[in-house]
Amino acid sequence: MMGLLLKNDCWLIWPFVLPLFGALLSFLFKQRPRLPGLIVALLTTLSSGVLAWKLVRHGVGRYDLGGWQPPLGISLRGDGPAVLMVLMTAVTGLAISIYAGGYFRSRIAKVEDERRHIIQERFFWPLWLLLWGALNGLFLSADIFNMYITLELVALSSVGLTVLSGKPASQVAGMRYLLVSILGSLSFLLGVGFLYKAFGSLDLATIQAALSFSPPVAMAMALISVGLLLKSALFPFHFWLPPAHANALAPVSAILSGLVVKGSWYLFFRFWLGFLPLIGDGGNAVMAALGGAAIIWGAFQAFSQQRLKMLVAYSTVAQIGYLFIIFPLTGAGAGPAASAVFYFAISHSCAKAAMFLAAGTIFLQMGHDRIRDLAGVRQLLPITSFAFALGGLSLMGLPPSGGFIAKYMYLSMAVSQDRWWLVLLIVIGSGLTAAYIFRAVSHILSPKMVHGQGQVVVAPCMEWSALALALVAILLGFIAPLPLALLGVTG
Amino acid sequence: MRCVKMKGSEASGKRRHISLLSLLSLVMLAGLSAALAWAFLTPGPDPLGLAHRVDAALAESGVESRVTAVLLNYRAYDTLLECFVLFLGVAIVWSLQPSRPVRQEPRVDPVLSSLVRLLVPLMVLVGGYLLWAGSSQAGGAFQAGAILGAAGVLLILTSSRLLSTMPKGLLAWGICLGLFFFLAVAVGAVALGGNFLEYRRSSATMIIIALEVVAAFSIGLSLAVFFGGSRPEEPSERTAAGRPPHGEGEEP
Numbered sequence: 001m002m003g004l005l006l007k008n009d010c011w012l013i014w015p016f017v018l019p020l021f022g023a024l025l026s027f028l029f030k031q032r033p034r035l036p037g038l039i040v041a042l043l044t045t046l047s048s049g050v051l052a053w054k055l056v057r058h059g060v061g062r063y064d065l066g067g068w069q070p071p072l073g074i075s076l077r078g079d080g081p082a083v084l085m086v087l088m089t090a091v092t093g094l095a096i097s098i099y100a101g102g103y104f105r106s107r108i109a110k111v112e113d114e115r116r117h118i119i120q121e122r123f124f125w126p127l128w129l130l131l132w133g134a135l136n137g138l139f140l141s142a143d144i145f146n147m148y149i150t151l152e153l154v155a156l157s158s159v160g161l162t163v164l165s166g167k168p169a170s171q172v173a174g175m176r177y178l179l180v181s182i183l184g185s186l187s188f189l190l191g192v193g194f195l196y197k198a199f200g201s202l203d204l205a206t207i208q209a210a211l212s213f214s215p216p217v218a219m220a221m222a223l224i225s226v227g228l229l230l231k232s233a234l235f236p237f238h239f240w241l242p243p244a245h246a247n248a249l250a251p252v253s254a255i256l257s258g259l260v261v262k263g264s265w266y267l268f269f270r271f272w273l274g275f276l277p278l279i280g281d282g283g284n285a286v287m288a289a290l291g292g293a294a295i296i297w298g299a300f301q302a303f304s305q306q307r308l309k310m311l312v313a314y315s316t317v318a319q320i321g322y323l324f325i326i327f328p329l330t331g332a333g334a335g336p337a338a339s340a341v342f343y344f345a346i347s348h349s350c351a352k353a354a355m356f357l358a359a360g361t362i363f364l365q366m367g368h369d370r371i372r373d374l375a376g377v378r379q380l381l382p383i384t385s386f387a388f389a390l391g392g393l394s395l396m397g398l399p400p401s402g403g404f405i406a407k408y409m410y411l412s413m414a415v416s417q418d419r420w421w422l423v424l425l426i427v428i429g430s431g432l433t434a435a436y437i438f439r440a441v442s443h444i445l446s447p448k449m450v451h452g453q454g455q456v457v458v459a460p461c462m463e464w465s466a467l468a469l470a471l472v473a474i475l476l477g478f479i480a481p482l483p484l485a486l487l488g489v490t491g
Numbered sequence: 492m493r494c495v496k497m498k499g500s501e502a503s504g505k506r507r508h509i510s511l512l513s514l515l516s517l518v519m520l521a522g523l524s525a526a527l528a529w530a531f532l533t534p535g536p537d538p539l540g541l542a543h544r545v546d547a548a549l550a551e552s553g554v555e556s557r558v559t560a561v562l563l564n565y566r567a568y569d570t571l572l573e574c575f576v577l578f579l580g581v582a583i584v585w586s587l588q589p590s591r592p593v594r595q596e597p598r599v600d601p602v603l604s605s606l607v608r609l610l611v612p613l614m615v616l617v618g619g620y621l622l623w624a625g626s627s628q629a630g631g632a633f634q635a636g637a638i639l640g641a642a643g644v645l646l647i648l649t650s651s652r653l654l655s656t657m658p659k660g661l662l663a664w665g666i667c668l669g670l671f672f673f674l675a676v677a678v679g680a681v682a683l684g685g686n687f688l689e690y691r692r693s694s695a696t697m698i699i700i701a702l703e704v705v706a707a708f709s710i711g712l713s714l715a716v717f718f719g720g721s722r723p724e725e726p727s728e729r730t731a732a733g734r735p736p737h738g739e740g741e742e743p
Contacts, residue, residue, distance in 0.1 A: 004684050013687050020575060021674060024667045027582060028660070065568040067689035072544045074568050123586035130579055137572070149572045153579065160583035194530060200538030219530030 011054050012063040012076045012140060014047035015086050019133030026125035034101050037125035041097035044132060048090035055083045055489050062142075070142070070203040077142035077205075080489040081342055085139040085266055087486070088346040091472060092258050092353045093132050095465045099357050100124060100251040102459030106364060109457065120164050120249065127164070128255065131157040138263050144192045145202045147267060151188060155181040155231065158260050161252040162244050173243035180230055180240045184264070187227030194220035208274035221275050228271070231264035234324055235294035238317045242301075245313040250360020253309060257316045258353030262345055265323050269341070272327065273334055284327040292425050294321030299432035303439060308359045308369035311440055312352070315395065318433065319348050322410070325422060329413045335488075340409035342487055347402025347476045351394035354469035358388035361462050362444070371440055376448035383463040385444050390470035392437035394477075397430050402476025553695025555627040562631065563699045567688045571673050574706060577713045581666055584717060600649075607645045614642040618711070622703050626696065632703040632710060639711025644718045666716065669709025676702060 004010075022040025026033035055061065061078040064070065078086075104121035108114055134153035141147045159181065163174035192202070198216045199207045211217065233241040245256045272279075272287075298318025305311040326341040361384045362377055363369045378385045394401035407426060414422040476483070545557050545565070552560035562570050618638040625631035676698060677688040685691070690698045 005678070005682055010681060013681070017674065017678065017687075020670075023575075024578075024670055024674075027578075028663055028667055030660075030663070063686065065687050066564060066566075067686040068548070068565050071541060072548060072565050074566055119586070123582055126582050127579070127586070130575065130582075134572075134575075145566075146569055146572075149569055149576070153572060153576060156576065156579050156583070160579065160586060163583075164586055166587075190527075196540075197531075198538070200540040215530045215533040219526060222526075 009061050009063050011047065011051045012061050012078045015044060015051055015090070015136040016133040016140070018044045018047055019129040019136070023126045023129040023133065026129060030122050033122050033125040034104065037129060038097055038101055040129055041094055041132075044136075045090040045094040048086045048136070051078060052083050052087045052486060055080065056486060059489060071201050071206065074141070074143040074146050075203070076140045078140055080487040081266070081270075081338065082139045083489075084342055084346065084483060084486050085262065086136050088262070088349050089132065089135050089139070089259055092254075092349050092469065095469045095472075096251050096254050096258075096353060096357065097128070099254070099360075099462050099465040100128070102461040102465075103249075103251055103360065103364070106457065106459050106462065116166065120166070124161070124164060124249070124251070127157045127160045128251075131161065131255065131260070135259060135263050139266060142204055143202050144195060144204050144207070147204075148185065148189050148192055151231070151264065151267065152185050154260060154263050155185060158256060161255065162248045164252060165247065165249045167247060169243065170247035173240070173247050176240045177244040180237075184227040184230035187223045187230070189227075191220040191223030191227065194223065204270070204274070211274065211278060213278050217278070221271075221278070224271055225268065228264045228268040229290075232261055232268060232323075233317060233320055235290045235297060235317075235321065238294065238298070238320070241317055242310055242313040245316060245356075246307065246309040250357060250363065253313070253360065254353040254356040257313065257356055258349040261316065261320060262349060265320070265345070269323075269338075273330070273338075276330065276334075281328070281331070284330070287327040288325045288422070291321040291324030291327075294318060294324070295425065295429040296432070299429065299436060303432070303436040306370060306372070308362065308371050308374065308440060309356070311371065311436060312355050312359055315355075315433070315436065316352060318429070319352065319395065322348075322406075322426075322429070325425065326410070328419060328422065329410070329417060331417065336409070336413060339484055339487055340406055340413060343402065343409065343476070343480070343483065344406035346483060347394055347406055347473050350469050350476065351391040351401075351403060351473035354387050354466050354473060355391035355395070357462070357466035357469065358384045358391065361458055361466065362388075364462075365458055371443050374440075374443040375446045377444045378447060381458065381463065383467050384458075387463070387467040387470040388444060389441050390467070390474055392441055394470070394473040396434045396437055400477035401474045402480075403473070405477050405480045551692055551695075553690065553692065553699055554625075556625060556629070556631075558629070559625050559631050559699065559703075563702060564690065564695065567677075567702075571670075571677065571688070574670055574673060574710070577710060578666060578670055581713050581716050604649050607649045611642045611645060614638050614645075618642070618707065622700075622707055625703060626700060632706040635703070635707040636710025636714065639707060640714025640718075643711060643715025647715065647719050662712065662716065665712045666709055669706040672705040673702060 018040055022036060022044070025036040025040065029036055051061075055078060060080075061076075063076040063078075065074045065076065067073070069075075100121075104117060104124065107117040108121070110117070131154060134150045134157065138147060138150035138154060141150060155178075159174050159178045162177055163171050194216045195207055196202055198214060198220065199210055201207060201210075230237045241261075245253050248256060272283075275283075295318050298314050298316075298321065302311050302314035302318060305314060322344055323341060326337050326344075329340070330337040359369060361381060362374065365380055366374065366377065394403040397403040397407040407430065410426055411423055414420075414426070542557075545561060548565070549555070549557065549560055552564045554560050554564070618635040621630040621635040621638060622632065623630075625634070680689045681687055683691075
């Protein structure tokens, strides 16, 4: 019986079934939700790792849920990109879970407002595990209506996590996030309806094989694209992101910026690659223009922020741009472009989550995150300061880091396809990133005599988990062949 | 616009700004509607859809109603996730800072309470009927759950402390029960050699009806909790770390 549960193709279901179970358990064990939360986080990470190993060994996995073949039933599809995203979620998610355990323990240990922190932790674990499961379900889904439901679960649990801090600023931001997110979901759903009307199927592969131009299909493409762009916060739609990400609790900011944004982007990428024959260069140029605007605008905004978490949040706005300027480069074959952009996505996920975790530790220790008053953090939190700087290194794209490998692939493709304006954009973008990272890091690393012990005793696991994630972002610069081999398993 | 007018002449510049904005959004809405109508009304490819496949597999699904077959057999995974959406709603409502009960003092209104005494058993009966009817015609877990939820709302209206005086944890277990059962059925199918959520043909009817009953119970409870608002008060919560509570409390 256990053998049947661990069969080859069964590994596709565990990365979302385990967190769903865990969400219920941590909801019910409200006295100590941390224990089931951490155990399930560990198990989910393990199952994601096994899934990746099975992918390399046995190729792309398919799984018909309920035993019904695709047009009638729903199927899961674990190909290279999907499993790589599951693995990215697992690595980042495990570090965030460990951080969250220490974060809530440190905050509960502060005598004031202890009860509020206990309640925050009690609901953090169910919401976060549910979000994790929904993200994995989204990455593995092959059915467009099922994608809508997972997208909805991701959006709702993200909003719940955003408002968990209870601060008025986060509640206002969470409300705006909710409205934008629902608008995006409904737009996506309407597009799914048009696709079903046109093709009589909800299976993405079937639809993409039969794709031909007609008014309903054009409308579906427009609706799905706009809906997913809203959720991915690409440049003109980015307005909701910085306040929502910056005002949330520290582990939540890392979850939102590192993982959630990638969910809707991943769907966009899959849909857009399928639509490409119908869209042509015009659509790709629009995406690249918006992405370029995001890189420049986000970097300028990040540079002018006064608060560390707002700086990191605007940095996310800028980095999202890189996920979209890839589209003009797909002309010479989607494979290399997909390698570059997925590599960028996973290194950004680790680096950004590490930076948000570090910023959260600094906030907790100092009681504020005003950049100009951060001198002396280096003495109080040496590991955290180092983690923040390392994460920044990967964002800038300095060698040897995952960000460097990704940008190198971008540049070599842009050069070989004679797209010099893209080369220029990436170089300028990296320069601007360096500017705002240096601005933050120069304050964090500047020495100053510190009086007193700071606000709270920071748990060691908070510092080390942020550092581990930052080191993974750097390590990605050395082990590039492994993720790329995983990514290459398609078909 | 109207509310701006009511404010008087103090902000005529603002008014012009707002009317321009609403005009712009009207134009955009009209454009969107026109595009949707164009896409919907122009003849495109007109495939068969899935209706014929649903009918062809109906004999194997264990139920006679197409809708139930789709919801609880062919696409039961979607339904499982939809149930998690409701659970998520409960978790978020409870995580927000506690609101006051819907009615502060249970004012015993004789008309309301006798009406509720008559209605609630009837509503439970109707919910049960909808569940049973779901296997062959319109009906099913969500409809029955909605009726049960409405009955719960009526009960909350007549005794406002109903949710808060419920035994500790019972409410949470009740809400999770349907999800646990759903997941257990899904994983149990894998353990018995099938796929996730795959039912044996011989037992499909029984499993679907059992799923619907348990799911309807949890759905009804969740919907009533949405109306009730705040999280149930638990004495253990206050002393979880062995210290008296600080800061804002739930009780005034």
